C-alpha cells in the first residue's frame with residue numbers, strides 16, 4: 001500500500017481542526033508539521049496497523 005490518506009486532527013495550540021495527509025505506506029512514523037492556522041510546530045505520531053487502519057496522535061513540540 002502506498003497512498004496518502006486524509007485525516008482530520010485538532011491542533012494542540014489553537015484547537016482548530018486541520019486536514020493532513022497520512023502516508024499509509026509507513027507503519028510507524030513521527031514528524032513535525034506546522035499548523036495551517038497558527039503556524040506552530042505540531043508533533044505527529046502515526047501508527048498504521050496491518051489492516052490499514054491508522055491512528056494519529058498530535059502533541060506540543062515541547063511535550064516530546
Ligand SMILES: [Zn+2]
Pocket residue numbers: 011012013014015016035036037038039040
Ligand atoms: Zn494551530
